[in-house]
Amino acid sequence: MDAFDRYAPFIQDFIYLNKWDELRGIQVAAAEAIFDTDDNLLLSSGTASGKTEAAFLPVLTELYNKPSRTVGVLYISPLKALINDQFKRLEQLLIDSHIPVTRWHGDASLTKKQELIKNPQGLLQITPESLESLVSGKRGACIAMFSDLRFIIIDEVHYFMRDARGLQLLCVLERMQRLTNVIPRRIGLSATLGDLSLAQTWLNTGTTRQCATPITDEGKKRLRLHIERFVNYSDKRDLEDFDGSGNKIYVTNGDMGDREHFEYLFKMTLDKKTIIFTNSREETEFILANLREIALKNKAPDVYRVHHGNVSALLRETTEDEMKNEDEKIVTGATVTLELGIDIGSLDQAVQVGAPMNVASFAQRLGRCGRRGQIPQLLFTFVESIKIDSSDILGPINWEFIRTIAIIELYTREHWIEPIYPRHHAYNLLYHQTLSHLKSSGELSPAALAQAILSLGCFQKIPQDDYKELLSHLIETEQLERTERGGLIIGREGEKSVNSHKFLTVFIAPEYLLVKDENRTIGTVDKVYPVGIRFALAGMTWETVDVNVKSKVLFVKRVPGISVVDWDVDGVVDIHTVLSQKVRSVLESEDMYPYLSERCQHRLTEIRYIARNSGILTNLVTPLSGIKFAIFPWVGTRQIFTLHYALLHRKVKNKLPWISCPYLEVQFDGDAQELEDIIHETLQSDLNMYDLPLPDKVQVQGKYNEFIPPHLLRKQFIEDYLDWHGLVNDIR
Numbered sequence: 250m251d252a253f254d255r256y257a258p259f260i261q262d263f264i265y266l267n268k269w270d271e272l273r274g275i276q277v278a279a280a281e282a283i284f285d286t287d288d289n290l291l292l293s294s295g296t297a298s299g300k301t302e303a304a305f306l307p308v309l310t311e312l313y314n315k316p317s318r319t320v321g322v323l324y325i326s327p328l329k330a331l332i333n334d335q336f337k338r339l340e341q342l343l344i345d346s347h348i349p350v351t352r353w354h355g356d357a358s359l360t361k362k363q364e365l366i367k368n369p370q371g372l373l374q375i376t377p378e379s380l381e382s383l384v385s386g387k388r389g390a391c392i393a394m395f396s397d398l399r400f401i402i403i404d405e406v407h408y409f410m411r412d413a414r415g416l417q418l419l420c421v422l423e424r425m426q427r428l429t430n431v432i433p434r435r436i437g438l439s440a441t442l443g444d445l446s447l448a449q450t451w452l453n454t455g456t457t458r459q460c461a462t463p464i465t466d467e468g469k470k471r472l473r474l475h476i477e478r479f480v481n482y483s484d485k486r487d488l489e490d491f492d493g494s495g496n497k498i499y500v501t502n503g504d505m506g507d508r509e510h511f512e513y514l515f516k517m518t519l520d521k522k523t524i525i526f527t528n529s530r531e532e533t534e535f536i537l538a539n540l541r542e543i544a545l546k547n548k549a550p551d552v553y554r555v556h557h558g559n560v561s562a563l564l565r566e567t568t569e570d571e572m573k574n575e576d577e578k579i580v581t582g583a584t585v586t587l588e589l590g591i592d593i594g595s596l597d598q599a600v601q602v603g604a605p606m607n608v609a610s611f612a613q614r615l616g617r618c619g620r621r622g623q624i625p626q627l628l629f630t631f632v633e634s635i636k637i638d639s640s641d642i643l644g645p646i647n648w649e650f651i652r653t654i655a656i657i658e659l660y661t662r663e664h665w666i667e668p669i670y671p672r673h674h675a676y677n678l679l680y681h682q683t684l685s686h687l688k689s690s691g692e693l694s695p696a697a698l699a700q701a702i703l704s705l706g707c708f709q710k711i712p713q714d715d716y717k718e719l720l721s722h723l724i725e726t727e728q729l730e731r732t733e734r735g736g737l738i739i740g741r742e743g744e745k746s747v748n749s750h751k752f753l754t755v756f757i758a759p760e761y762l763l764v765k766d767e768n769r770t771i772g773t774v775d776k777v778y779p780v781g782i783r784f785a786l787a788g789m790t791w792e793t794v795d796v797n798v799k800s801k802v803l804f805v806k807r808v809p810g811i812s813v814v815d816w817d818v819d820g821v822v823d824i825h826t827v828l829s830q831k832v833r834s835v836l837e838s839e840d841m842y843p844y845l846s847e848r849c850q851h852r853l854t855e856i857r858y859i860a861r862n863s864g865i866l867t868n869l870v871t872p873l874s875g876i877k878f879a880i881f882p883w884v885g886t887r888q889i890f891t892l893h894y895a896l897l898h899r900k901v902k903n904k905l906p907w908i909s910c911p912y913l914e915v916q917f918d919g920d921a922q923e924l925e926d927i928i929h930e931t932l933q934s935d936l937n938m939y940d941l942p943l944p945d946k947v948q949v950q951g952k953y954n955e956f957i958p959p960h961l962l963r964k965q966f967i968e969d970y971l972d973w974h975g976l977v978n979d980i981r
Contacts, residue, residue, distance in 0.1 A: 252280035257313040259345040260306050278463030279303035283311065289435045289452055289460040291406070293442045295470075295616060300438045301404075301590075305339070308400045308436070309372070313346055318397040320365070321348075322372040323433070325380065326404045327414065327589070329354045330565065332374045334591045335404075339372065348372060353379050356562070369394040377409075377418040378753040384421050384428065385689040391428055398433045403452070405589055406437040407609065410451050410669040413678055413755045413951060416707045420682050423455035423705050424689075432456050440590075440616055441609045444668035451671065454706035472615070473626040474657060474844035477513065478650070478852055479506035481634045510632050511539040514600065517628060518580045519549070521597040522572065525582045526614050528603055530557045531815050533582040534785040536602065538811045540580065541788065555788035556583040559761070559816065560772040564787055569593055582788065588613040598626040604649035604656070606822060608666050611656045629653055631849075642863050642873060646856050648832070648911060652824075654842060654853070655831035667825045673710040674965040677951040679719060681755055682708075684728070684739060688747050692736040695720060715961060722958045746956075757952045759817065762801045764791065771805070775816050778803060785814040822909045826885035826979045829911055833883045836860040865912070869928060869980075870921040873914070878924055880913040888976040889913065894941040895931050895973075932977050938967045 252272055253261065272280075275294050282290050284307055292300045312321040326332045332352055339350045349371035351361055355378075365373065366387075373394075383391045401422065409415030426432050437452045449460040481504055514525065514536065527533045533555055541553045554568040565586070571579045572593040587593065588610065596618040605611040618625045631650055659665045683702055687693065693701070699716055702708060720737070723729040730740035739747060746752055761773035764786055771787050778784045783792045790812040791805035836857055841850055864871045871879045880903070882892060889905065893913055896903050901924070903915040917924050948954055948962040949970050 252277045252284075252307075255280060255284055255310065256306055257310040257346065259313070260310060260342070262345065263342050273299040273303070274465035275299055275463065276303040276306065278465055280307045282461040282463060283307040283434075283436075286461060287434065287458065289437075289449075289456065289458045291437045291439075291442075291445065291449055291452055291460055291462040293406075293437075293439050293445060293448065293462065294465065295440055298440075300440070301335070301338075304402050304436045304438060305342070308402065309343070309346065309348060311399065312348060312372075317370070317399055319369040320371065320373045320394050321397065321399045323380075323395070323398060323401045324372060324374045324404065325401065325418065326374065326376060327408050327412075328405075328591070329356060329376060330562070330569070330591055331404065331589060332376070333566075334569075336374060338592070339374075343372075350374065355379070366390045366394065377414050377421060380425070381417065381421050381685065381753050384425050385685040388428060388689055391425060395425060396429045396431060398429065398431055400436060401433045402436045402438065404438050406439040406448055406452065407441050407669060408589065410448065410671075413675065415451070416672065416675050416678050417681070417755045419451070419454045419707050420678070420705050424686070426455065432458070434458065441612045441666055442669070443609070443666035447668055447670065471624050472661060473624055474629070474661075475627075475846065476629040476631070476650075476653065476844055476849050477846045478848045479510040479513070479630065479632045481506040481632065506632050506634075510630060511536070511543060514630065515540055515543045515547075518598075518600070520578050521580075522578050522595070523580045523598050523600060524587055524593075524596060524614075524617055525580065525600040525602060526587075526605075527582065527584060528606060529818070530559060530584055531813065532602065533557055533584060534788065534814055535811070537580075537582040537788040538785055538790065542811055552577070552579050553788055554579055554581045556581050557586050558584070559774065560787045561770045563770065564772070572596075585610075587617060593617070595623060597623075598628060600628045600630065601653075602630050604631075604653040607824065608656050608660050608828065612660055612666055615660075642859070643865070643879065643912075645859055647852070648909070650849075650852065651832050651835055651856060652828070652909075654835050654845075655828055657842075657844070658835065659828065659831050665827060667828070672949075672969045674961075674968045675707065675951070676711075676715075676719065676957045676961045676965055677953040678755055679708060679711065679716070680723070680728075680953050680956050681752075683720075683723070684743055684747050684752075687729075687737065687739050692732060692734075692738045694736050698737055715964070718958060719961065723956065726956065728956055746953075755952055757950070760801075762803055764803050764805055766791070766805055766807060774803070774814065783808060783810070783812045785812045822886060824886045824909055824911075826883075826888060826975065829885055830883050830979075832911060833866060833881075837866055868921070868925075870915075870925045872921050876916050876918055878915045878917055878921060880915055880924075880928065881911065882913075882976070882980050883911070884976060884979040885972075887970055887972045888979055891971045891973055891976045892928075892931075894943060894971070895936060895976075896928070897942045898936070898940065899927055899931055901927060932980060936973060938971060938973055939964075941967070941971075943967075 275292060276299050279290060279292055282288060292303055294300055308322055332354060336350060336352050343350055351365045351373050353362055353373055353375040409418055435452050435456065437448065442448045445462050449462060453460050525536060527536065537553045537555050541551060544551060556565050556568050568581055569591060571577050572581060575594060599614055599618045601614060605614065615625055615627050633647055686701055699713060703711060703716055724731055726742060727740040728743040729737050732738055759775050761775055762777060763773055764771045777796060778793045780793050780796060783790055790808050790810050792808045793803050794806050795804040845853060860866055865881045869880060871881065873879055882889060893903055893905060901915060901917060903913045906914050915924065943963060947966050949965050954962060
């Protein structure tokens with residue numbers, strides 16, 4: 250019996266009505282795993298490959314054939330928007346099934362939630378924070394709702410694996426298992442997983458099951474890629490042109506490249522449904538504002554929208570609905586908010602301004618186009634500012650440009666994506682789960698609390714002595730309180746944390762001010778723009794007309810023209826060693842990649858010439874000037890930071906010029922050979938990482954760090970961020 254024949258009748262009808270020609274390979278494989286085994290299941294395949302249906306169709310069939318006494322299927326998503334999107338799709342699928350589907354997040358219907366508590370059944374869609382609230386604050390309801398739970402579907406597994414929310418989710422699922430005495434099967438979905446074994450381990454955490462991971466041949470896919478380059482010249486000697494008579498002239502307009510770039514984007518997106526991806530909200534706002542101005546000048550329709558986390562949910566949803574309309578050729582500027590699998594219909598193309606952060610990001614963004622039979626089409630654009638400085642031999646190298654080529658080659662030719670390594674020392678989450686567990690259970694002895702928390706899969710590599718140190722610190726700071734019986738309860742300061750509406754989240758959320766145009770919410774900003782000041786938001790320019798500091802609201806009016814905005818952000822870049830070494834390979838190669846424009850080909854030739862003649866491709870140490878040297882180990886971010894601190898330990902003054910820089914800049918009184926000898930001696934030494942001269946406040950960024958002893962934050966940084974063995978092996 251094939252997979253289709255095993256599906257429930259309402260699913261077979263759905264397939265007929267939607268005129269599917271056949272089931273895809275991953276859908277057949279998933280059906281066999283769900284129907285014929287009791288394993289967990291990891292579905293990893295390209296965007297729009299049918300993963301969601303591959304999971305839901307057999308799971309809902311199982312629920313249809315053997316109804317659950319409680320909620321039978323739990324679908325967990327990182328985004329409320331993704332839940333809302335899936336809700337619409339599932340409602341259509343389940344019309345004739347008599348299986349209800351309920352949304353549970355901050356914006357969902359309270360009435361529907363209460364109905365589900367009274368009569369738990371069907372499928373529940375939820376975020377990790379809402380599930381945390383149920384497990385820690387409504388234990389009775391939790392038991393009633395999930396005591397016959399069969400399946401847990403976790404969407405966007407890669408997102409959770411690299412985020413603190415993923416660790417929170419695993420803890421909450423395991424605590425829920427203990428409450429209900431049920432271990433449901435888990436199904437993980439992702440389009441961008443580099444190391445499947447790491448994802449299998451993550452998905453299995455806290456369960457006793459094996460994990461099936463069907464590998465299906467998706468076949469070779471055609472891609473259309475193109476990279477174009479624009480230049481802002483700050484020195485007239487760099488830019489030559491000719492007048493109408495053929496005489497050579499010099500043009501000194503410094504921002505000419507920016508203006509040419511905007512005109513090019515306008516032309517390339519005209520009458521094409523497009524997402525323009527950037528790496529910052531500020532850049533998204535500025536580019537879309539300029540495109541809107543060009544459209545106004547050319548009497549073209551205003552089809553320009555902005556979609557990022559500071560744009561109001563209503564405006565984002567309106568944009569998503571417009572993009573789903575096949576007849577609307579909307580051009581949307583976005584950051585990471587449109588990387589995940591929200592259904593936006595079929596795109597004509599995607600545009601990436603600047604370099605993607607990594608291979609996984611490129612794969613996600615490429616996956617947004619090429620749906621429904623179209624060939625994925627991705628355009629890259631770069632704007633460079635050229636300055637003449639003869640003393641800076643590496644300055645003319647555009648590392649982002651070379652990194653983009655390396656990313657494309659790794660993904661398209663080698664099918665490689667960064668592995669997501671686990672974090673074993675998340676002390677901030679340990680604090681959070683300790684208070685959450687005490688909120689749920691009440692007073693516990695230190696031993697019982699340690700047993701409950703340290704036995705969770707996420708914390709099994711944390712020594713008891715570390716937890717003892719944390720508990721002592723929390724008692725001293727009144728986060729916890731010791732009772733007369735010797736037990737532990739939440740203390741006076743801890744009550745402030747757990748009673749805050751922000752306690753459910755384990756990610757850092759900046760303080761924002763609401764921006765309102767009369768009664769319409771436009772979005773949020775993180776600075777007070779005084780009355781009369783203009784700023785950009787949602788692709789439009791606004792002028793502040795009133796400020797309510799107490800309520801944290803800016804009242805604005807829309808005004809013409811282009812403005813700017815900025816948000817305070819901490820740049821987090823983690824380049825993998827494989828990507829760094831691919832950058833080196835691109836510089837060493839003679840290949841001229843077909844997706845490069847003529848200008849980009851010339852630029853690549855120029856950069857290769859500089860790289861080869863500087864010696865950085867063959868020498869570990871390259872003299873720059875005087876006592877300044879560059880160390881090129883061609884390793885990842887974590888490894889290069891490890892080398893940075895290891896050399897400081899040897900009294901060698903060095904720095905990383907910028908966060909994604911592929912080299913260390915060193916001040917050293919000796920020659921290059923002496924410096925290289927010191928590096929090799931360091932790598933061959935038996936270095937104790939805890940002896941490194943780390944800054945006093947060094948830490949892996951995380952919410953609740955202020956409640957953790959500095960000693961443990963330092964340990965977390967060393968164990969979960971630095972990589973001594975990786976550094977030694979990669980350089981070898």
